[in-house]
Amino acid sequence: MGSLNDVAKKAGVSIATVSRVINNGSNVNEVTRARVLNAIKELRYQPSxxxxxxxxxxVSSNLIGVLIPDIQNPFYVDVLRGIEDVTYENNYAxxxxxxxxxxxxxxxxxDILQSESIDGLIAAPAHEKDAKVISLVKEGLPIVCFDRGLQGVDVDVVLVNNREGAFKAVDYLAKAGYKRIAAISGLEHLPSSQLRDKGYREALEENGLSFDPKLIRHGDSKHESAVRLCDELLSSENPPDAIFTGNNLITLGALETIHKRKLKIPEDIAIVGFDDMYWSISLNPPLTAVYQPAYEIGRRCAELLIQRIKDPQRPSIQMILNTQLMIRSSC
Amino acid sequence: MGSLNDVAKKAGVSIATVSRVINNGSNVNEVTRARVLNAIKELRYQPSxxxxxxxxxxVSSNLIGVLIPDIQNPFYVDVLRGIEDVTYENNYAxxxxxxxxxxxxxxxxxDILQSESIDGLIAAPAHEKDAKVISLVKEGLPIVCFDRGLQGVDVDVVLVNNREGAFKAVDYLAKAGYKRIAAISGLEHLPSSQLRDKGYREALEENGLSFDPKLIRHGDSKHESAVRLCDELLSSENPPDAIFTGNNLITLGALETIHKRKLKIPEDIAIVGFDDMYWSISLNPPLTAVYQPAYEIGRRCAELLIQRIKDPQRPSIQMILNTQLMIRSSC
DNA sequence: ATTTATTTTGTAAACGTTTTCATTTTTAAC
DNA sequence: GTTAAAAATGAAAACGTTTACAAAATAAAT
Structure with missing residues (x-):
């Protein structure tokens, strides 16, 4: 890989001039510029x-970090896609x-990201008191959080209306006549889980259903634990007639258990999930689910971050996007 | 962020000594080492x-690049997970x-990756003649390819037995009695598509079925085109009684069309897909599919790459992993 | 106590840029 | 044809490391 020096030698100028040609281009003679440009082309020079x-x-190093809790969760992948489209447009790696x-x-x-001198970070922190992320914010690194906020620091956040999304789902189940509505929830310490739990309980209350602590289970937000928890629920002496699942991986886990038991949905057990997927229609049966605008979340995060990198002083923003209940035939 | 210099000052030694403490640690007096370590801790120093x-x-910069064609394809995500586990274990970012x-x-x-001075690259190139990747190989950057090889250069490759995988799938369909077996294939120029097509044709032949060019369609390996192509197939005057889909996104697209048309699987139309997913069992109906060991592929790639980084001279390897037909009830 | 070997430490160059400042060249003004 | 102003260029420092080499301090051997 050639360096500025090589180009400079080839063009018979100093590295400063080459640098000027590459960057602003100000104050450089047309003929030397041409010579330099030529040398660059010939050497196939790429700045380091x-x-x-x-x-x-x-300064135009343009590198931003993304911190994601679970790349196998399609939700985060969609967010990533949104982020990527914006950063690509804006020339960030x-x-x-x-x-x-x-x-x-x-x-x-x-630590690695910091050590790589990133210009900014988009993160869904492990939890609200995430010490490392908080310290990065305090050190002045531009940061945007999504999916989860950060306690006690001033930071941009992009969230979804988790409580309302869960409420809509469970309310729909209740209004459809289900009486014993269970919930398989994600990691208990996550704000998103807590808010979805809250929506679940409020919807029960709203519809005059009593809250049975035995009907809500907390796992690790992933597929395997959901398989197990769903099994527990269905094995209990007084099993539910409907399940609200806290995210897409949980939904898939629950479906797996239900299908293994050869239960009919929604006759034997109804299900509504948080997180829609474009192939929800191809599930058995087509899944009723709460859609989160994941791609949009990603775009917003990236936009906010780029703004903040350019203007570190601008007041911080909390953005809350709405969910949508996609009604199909699983309840 | 503090630098070596800050630490050196604080500990009252030269930066060389600090560097020595951090790295090899050879030839440094115990008491100075302690002083330096202390300064590092106090300043919360992190090397850049x-x-x-x-x-x-x-040299211990430890950065490797991964180039992936479609992050929304779960196959690549699983590969990524495999890569990640190995790189994490080996301290690579x-x-x-x-x-x-x-x-x-x-x-x-x-270009960006090269410019970031990565130590190595794991890539599924756009196609076999990918000029940029080829030139990187020639420049001596350690590279491992997966999913697709590279024409005319000596490079490590991790592949799956695409031809055989497709053969098994289509052979199974034929043996089950289906007569007009269609294929929705991916991007025509991709080696993986070509080999899967080959397996498809060989299986037809093997079972005495004639090849009808109207029954094989090529899309862009993604969901939307599959929706359309499946629709075309089903609308044709002499529609297929079974479909072999070239990857998981295509499968989901085809399923979408079939369900929209309210056709019964496998009675009206059977389907077998390339790429299994852990939630294939939750599809309607549980999908018969060709399993590729994606996570394993990722691990192998990363292992090969790390080896090559350490020993650039070692002869290159082509690794071919086997697929497995997961039989469920979609045919 | 001197010499020699060994261990420990420091100095300075290098990696490839950007950028300040000084210098040279060109242009404009008289 | 001077001089002043403007434009173009270059020299060198800086970013934070590693590392070759020199130097100093210590230990060992006589």
């Missing part, structure tokens, strides 16, 4: 982003870290 | 990976680029 970033932080809901891994990745 | 990488390429089957985007990302 590493050197650039070392020399002057956040992306370094993506997936911590698999593992806090140790998260810490490591954050 | 950027500076490190600039100074000495591929990952920079992931998703080019969405867009060659322009791919080129840009490859």
């Amino acid at each position: 982003r590493v050197a650039k970033r070392l020399r002057s932080k956040s 992306l370094i993506m870290c997936n911590f698999q809901q593992d806090e140790k891994k998260e810490k490591l990745y954050l | 990976r950027v500076a490190k990488r600039l100074r000495s390429k591929s 990952l920079i992931m680029c998703n080019f969405q089957q867009d060659e322009k985007k791919e080129k840009l990302y490859l």
Whole structure:
């Protein structure tokens, strides 16, 4: 890989001139510019982003980090797609870290990101008191959080109306006549889980159904635990007639259990899930689900972050997007 | 962020000594080491990976790139997970680029990766003659390809037995008595598509079924085109009684069309897909599919790459993993 | 107590940029 | 043909590391 120096030699000018040609282009003679441009082309020169970033932080080094809890969850993938489209348009490179809901891994990745001198970070932190992310905010790194906020610090956040989304789902179940509505929820410490739980309880109340603590179970937000929890629910002495599942992986886990038991949906057991997928229609049966505008969330995050990188002082924003209940035939 | 210099000052030693403490640790007095370690802790010092990488390429800078054609395809996500687990174990950071089957985007990302001085690259190139990837190989960047090879260069490749996988699927359909077996295939120029097509044709032949060019359609390997192509197939004057779909997104697209038309699977139309998903059992009906060991592919790629980074001279390897037909009830 | 070997430490260059400042060249003004 | 102003260029420092080499301090050997 050639360097500025090589180009400079080839063009018979100093590296400063080459740098000027590449960057602003101000104050450089047309004929030398042509010579330099030519040398660049001949050597197929590409500036080193590493050197650039070392020399002057956040001046066109254009690197932003993304921290994601679970890359196998299509929701986060869609968010990522949204982020990516915006960063691509704006000429940022992306370094993506997936911590698999593992806090140790998260810490490591954050250290790496910091050490890579990223210009900014889009993150769904492990939880609201995530010390490392909070300290990064305090150190002045531009950050946008999504899916989960951060306690006690001033930071941009993009969220979905979790409570309302869950409410709509469970309310729909209740109005459809289901009496014993269970919930398989995600990691209990996550704000999103808590809010979805809240929506669940409010919908029960609203419809005059009593809350039975035995009917709500908390797992790790992933497929396997949902398989097990659904099994427990269905095995209990007084099983539910409907289940509200806290995210898409949980939904798939619950479906797996239901199908293994050869139960009919919705006759034997109804189900509504948080998180819609474009192939929900191809599930057995077509799934009724709460749609979160994941791609949109990603776009918004990226936009907010780029704004903040450009203007670190601008007041922080909390953005709440709405969900939508996609009614199909699983209840 | 503190630098070596800050630590050195605080500990009252030179930066060289600090560097020694951090890295090899050889030849440094116990008491100074303690002093330095202390200063590091107090200042919460973190070495800059950027500076490190600039100074000495591929010496513990530990950054590898991953180039993926479609992050929304669960297959690639699973591969990514495999890669990630190995790189995490080996202390590499990952920079992931998703080019969405867009060659322009791919080129840009490859330039960025090169410019970020990555130590190595794991890629599923846009096609076999991918000029940019080939030139990177020639420049000596350690590379491992998966899903698709590279024409005319010596490079490590991890593949799946595509021909055989497709053969097994279509053979199963034929043996089950289906006579007009269609195929919805992916991008025609991709080696994986070509090999799957080949398996499809061989299985027809093997079972004495004639090949009808009208029954094989090529799309862009994604969901939307499959919706359309499946529709075309089903609308044709002499429609198929079974469909073999070339990857998981195509399968989901085809299922969408079939369900929209309220056709019964497998009575009205049977279907077997390439790519299994853990929730295939929850589809309507439970899907018969060709399983590719995606996670394993990822792990292998990462292992091969790390080996190559350590030993650039070692002869290149082509690794072919086997597929497995998961029989459920869609045919 | 001197010499020699060994361990420990420091100095300075290098990686590839950007950018300030000084210098040279060109242009304009008289 | 001077001089002043403007434009173009270059030299060098800086970013934060690693590392070759030199130097100093310590230990060992005589």
